[in-house]
Amino acid sequence: MRKVLLPTIIFIATILLVLRLFYLQVIDDTLKLKSDNNAIKIAYDYPERGYIYDRNGKLLVANQPSYDIMVIPKDVKDLDTTEFCSLLKITKEDFLKKIAKAKVYSPRLPSVFLSQLNKKEYAAFQEIQRKFIGFYIQKRSLRDYQVAFGANVFGFITQVNDKIIQKNKYYNSGDLIGRQGVEESYEDFLRGIKGVKYIQKNKYNRDIGSYKEGRFDTIAVQGSDINLSIDAELQKYGEELMINKRGGIVAIEPKTGEILALVTAPSYDPAILVGRQRSKNYTALYRDSIAKPLYDRGLLAEYTPGSPFKILTGLVALQEGVIDVNTTFFCNHGFSYAPGRFMKCHCHGGALQLHRGIYESCNTFFSSSYMKTIDKYNNPPKGVDVWSNHLKSFGLGQFMGYDLPTGKKGNLPTSKTYKKMYPGWGWSSKTIVSNAIGQGEVLMTPIQLANMIAIVANRGYYYTPHIIKKIKGNVIDKKFRTKHVTTVNKKHFEPMINGLFDVYNFGTAHGLNVEGIDICGKTGTAENFAKINGKRVKLQDHSIFVAFAPKDNPKIAIAVFVENGYWGARWAGPITSLMIEKYIKKKITRTDLEKRMLEGSLQGEYNKYYANPIIDTLIKTKIEGSVKPIVIKPAVKGKVAPEN
Numbered sequence: 001m002r003k004v005l006l007p008t009i010i011f012i013a014t015i016l017l018v019l020r021l022f023y024l025q026v027i028d029d030t031l032k033l034k035s036d037n038n039a040i041k042i043a044y045d046y047p048e049r050g051y052i053y054d055r056n057g058k059l060l061v062a063n064q065p066s067y068d069i070m071v072i073p074k075d076v077k078d079l080d081t082t083e084f085c086s087l088l089k090i091t092k093e094d095f096l097k098k099i100a101k102a103k104v105y106s107p108r109l110p111s112v113f114l115s116q117l118n119k120k121e122y123a124a125f126q127e128i129q130r131k132f133i134g135f136y137i138q139k140r141s142l143r144d145y146q147v148a149f150g151a152n153v154f155g156f157i158t159q160v161n162d163k164i165i166q167k168n169k170y171y172n173s174g175d176l177i178g179r180q181g182v183e184e185s186y187e188d189f190l191r192g193i194k195g196v197k198y199i200q201k202n203k204y205n206r207d208i209g210s211y212k213e214g215r216f217d218t219i220a221v222q223g224s225d226i227n228l229s230i231d232a233e234l235q236k237y238g239e240e241l242m243i244n245k246r247g248g249i250v251a252i253e254p255k256t257g258e259i260l261a262l263v264t265a266p267s268y269d270p271a272i273l274v275g276r277q278r279s280k281n282y283t284a285l286y287r288d289s290i291a292k293p294l295y296d297r298g299l300l301a302e303y304t305p306g307s308p309f310k311i312l313t314g315l316v317a318l319q320e321g322v323i324d325v326n327t328t329f330f331c332n333h334g335f336s337y338a339p340g341r342f343m344k345c346h347c348h349g350g351a352l353q354l355h356r357g358i359y360e361s362c363n364t365f366f367s368s369s370y371m372k373t374i375d376k377y378n379n380p381p382k383g384v385d386v387w388s389n390h391l392k393s394f395g396l397g398q399f400m401g402y403d404l405p406t407g408k409k410g411n412l413p414t415s416k417t418y419k420k421m422y423p424g425w426g427w428s429s430k431t432i433v434s435n436a437i438g439q440g441e442v443l444m445t446p447i448q449l450a451n452m453i454a455i456v457a458n459r460g461y462y463y464t465p466h467i468i469k470k471i472k473g474n475v476i477d478k479k480f481r482t483k484h485v486t487t488v489n490k491k492h493f494e495p496m497i498n499g500l501f502d503v504y505n506f507g508t509a510h511g512l513n514v515e516g517i518d519i520c521g522k523t524g525t526a527e528n529f530a531k532i533n534g535k536r537v538k539l540q541d542h543s544i545f546v547a548f549a550p551k552d553n554p555k556i557a558i559a560v561f562v563e564n565g566y567w568g569a570r571w572a573g574p575i576t577s578l579m580i581e582k583y584i585k586k587k588i589t590r591t592d593l594e595k596r597m598l599e600g601s602l603q604g605e606y607n608k609y610y611a612n613p614i615i616d617t618l619i620k621t622k623i624e625g626s627v628k629p630i631v632i633k634p635a636v637k638g639k640v641a642p643e644n
Contacts, residue, residue: 040211044172045195046140050223052154052182052190054232055258055469061154064144067122067137068174071113073103076134084132087124088114105162105173112174115159116142116275140176142274149239151270152296153230153262153467155181155405158278182467184405186226189471195220227470229258237582238263241575244601246291247542247562248298250450250465251579254548254557257454257463257480259402260583261558262447264297290606299407302443303561306524307568308546309438310366311456311496313373314354316390318492322372325354325495331364338430343367343437358499359507361523363437370436374429381415383429388414393486395451395462396444401479402465411443439527449546449559456500457520457548457557459493461485501551509545509569512577512593517584521547521576523568540564540605545572549580556583564605571600 052061069088076099085095102111113135117125126137143157158179160171171177175194178187196218198211210217238249242265249263272281285293295301317323328351335343347360357365374383392398397412413435418427434440444452447465455462466480500520504513508523524544529536543565548557558576565571574593581588588594 039201041199041201043197043199044138045197045220046138046175047192047194047220047222048141049143049157049192050186050190050472051225053225053227054235055227055229055260056231057227058232059146060150060228060232062144062146063141065119066115066140066142067117067119067125068112068140069114069117069125069135070110070138070174071099071102071135072108072110073099073134074107079132079134087128088121090114109173110136110138112138112159115174116278118275138174142176143270145269145271145274147232147236148269148271149236149267150230150232151181151268151273152264152298153181153228153235154270155179155183156270156273157183180405182226182228182404185403186468186471189224189226189474192223193218193221224474225472226468228467229253229256229260229469230262230467231260231583233586234261234579234583235263238575238579239265239267241578241597242267242562243598244603245562245565245571246297246602246606247560247565247572248296248301248446249558249560249575249579250298250447251556251558251583252450252454252465254454254457254462254554257451257465258469259447259465259467260556261579262296262298262404262467264295264299266291266293268293296406297561297563298446299404300445301561302408302410302445303542303544304440304526305438305442305444305449306526306542306544307361307438308449308453308522308524308544308559309442309444310358310361310436311500311522311546312391312394312396312452313366313370313436314358314496315456315488315492316387317369317373318354318495319390319488320373320376320386322376323354323369327369328353329357329362329365329368331362335364335367341430343433354495355499355502358496358522359502359505361503361508367433367436371429371433374432380428381419384413384415384418384432388412390487393484393488394455395484396442396448400447400451400464402447403468403477403480407447408445410445410448411441413441417441438524446559446561449544449561450557453522453546453548453559454557455486456493456496457554459497460488460490497551500547509573509577512569512573514577514581514585514590517549517580518551519547519549519577519580520551521545521573523573525567528564540608541566543570543572544568545576547576547580549584556580562602564602571597571602 048063051059053059081092081095085092098113102113105111122137129135129137156179157176160175160177164177165171165173178184178190183190198216200208200211234251238261242249242263245265247265249261251260252258253260268285330351331345331347331349333349334345343363345363347362352360352362352365354365356362373387374380377383377386388397391412397410399407399409418432422431432440435442451462451465462484463482464480464484466476468476468480470476497520500522501518503509503521503523504519509521513519522545524546526542526544528539528542530539531537543562544560545568546559548554558579560572560576562571562575574597577590578588578593578597581590
């Protein structure tokens with residue numbers, strides 16, 4: 001048997017090898033095509049990228065023709081560099097650098113020499129292109145922005161680098177790819193599929209027609225159009241309200257998880273990252289390390305959440321059974337939680353139950369509730385982990401899984417956190433009581449805050465926030481249609497909502513109500529520290545507000561964060577009320593709030609801590625206008641009393 005087996009294996013292997021060679025050499029022409037590349041020119045036909053619309057079908061991003069000058073270094077002959085450089089308005093030094101870079105990529109393959117020529121520049125070059133052997137025009141399409149807002153939502157397109165080319169064989173030198181925003185997230189849908197044509201050349205390097213009668217040619221497939229979930233008018237209005245301020249706004253439709261607005265401030269006109277000036281403008285934005293216009297604060301900024309976190313403190317305490325709606329704590333304008341330790345409170349004091357504790361934002365009530373939650377297990381590490389696990393069900397302390405390419409997970413402490421912070425020391429609920437009011441080790445992003453209040457609006461469930469609403473010819477990811485339920489029982493949300501409703505009626509936001517809309521909300525103030533010249537310095541507090549409306553059958557949940565905005569009802573609160581009214585009513589009746597927010601500025605506050613006053617660069621003064629430096633205006637003082 002062994003004597004027969006070896007010859008049989010050899011015979012079968014030989015037959016298979018012969019058959020494979022026959023297929024490759026006679027039937028399949030692809031290897032021959034590759035071997036003939038020195039006599040074949042590959043021409044690409046680039047499709048239009050998919051158009052981008054808002055949730056109502058408003059066109060946001062279209063396309064415009066663009067022209068790249070490509071070069072094949074080995075074919076460059078008898079070039080009048082002076083005439084060439086003069087025509088394209090480049091220096092001879094730039095010419096030599098670009099040629100050298102192209103040679104490094106490949107002397108035989110085309111690469112981009114000069115990108116994004118406009119129609120006028122293209123026409124001038126085309127007239128005398130015959131004189132510049134080795135150069136040719138590659139037509140592409142660039143973005144044509146129909147609006148001057150939403151730069152952080154859209155992202156931008158740029159040329160691929162060598163790393164991307166090596167990683168993804170679809171791309172070649174000079175190809176464009178989406179970066180940041182939905183351009184990056186939905187690149188595979190938006191880019192389409194480029195067509196390829198193989199053109200045969202003779203010994204004189206002249207085109208003589210399609211290779212193999214076009215057998216290997218492919219047709220370009222246009223990119224898929226997409227509808228975003230954002231409301232264009234709401235997005236625009238949010239950016240207008242945030243001019244001369246820094247922070248973020250995130251608005252979500254509670255029942256679906258669709259993002260209605262994603263605002264970061266300061267921002268910029270997306271059109272400045274298109275055309276020959278793109279690199280210059282991007283560099284200016286990138287180097288602005290003070291205002292950080294490329295930094296999406298709605299997704300990336302991790303802040304202490306302040307008083308809105310009391311909502312979660314109360315819900316977890318209710319779920320753990322350590323309080324109920326009738327539980328009463330006495331507040332003496334503060335909370336003495338340990339000898340020599342006193343936490344101030346701005347509520348009216350006296351005996352408080354849950355309802356009043358919410359709308360007056362009582363530190364004593366929620367600190368006591370938090371300590372009871374931790375102390376329930378007579379083991380602080382165990383209590384903290386139970387508390388932390390409840391909060392994880394709200395999407396805290398983890399990446400949320402939304403469909404944008406950037407984000408931070410915030411911070412949610414566990415027993416391991418405090419084991420590292422207090423090694424060998426018996427810490428207790430008193431040690432970490434600041435967590436109760438959102439001033440401890442907890443960090444949240446604005447989108448996490450918005451999702452939190454959306455969960456409250458839904459009475460205990462949420463859908464992963466997402467910016468996509470529809471993809472032409474495709475379906476959105478299943479995970480955006482998957483319901484997530486928190487560990488807090490539905491019945492505990494109603495008393496919390498009733499308290500949040502009275503925040504507008506009797507509490508810290510009583511001056512921010514909108515007639516005809518039942519709004520539930522929570523003001524917040526977060527302490528703000530920074531290192532300046534190596535020292536930890538207390539800066540002006542951040543202004544925070546979360547809300548949803550209407551109270552029953554909610555249509556919008558929103559979180560607003562204004563850096564250095566003093567207290568919640570001064571800046572974040574009015575912006576929240578205006579955004580809600582804009583979305584629900586499609587008009588503004590609180591023109592007093594609108595005037596104060598549109599005209600108000602915090603630039604003076606931002607400049608206070610720098611030796612030389614700084615003006616944010618490349619920021620819009622008007623959404624409709626061109627990109628200009630901001631004009632600093634004095635802040636308008638609010639008339640609402642501060643709160644915590």
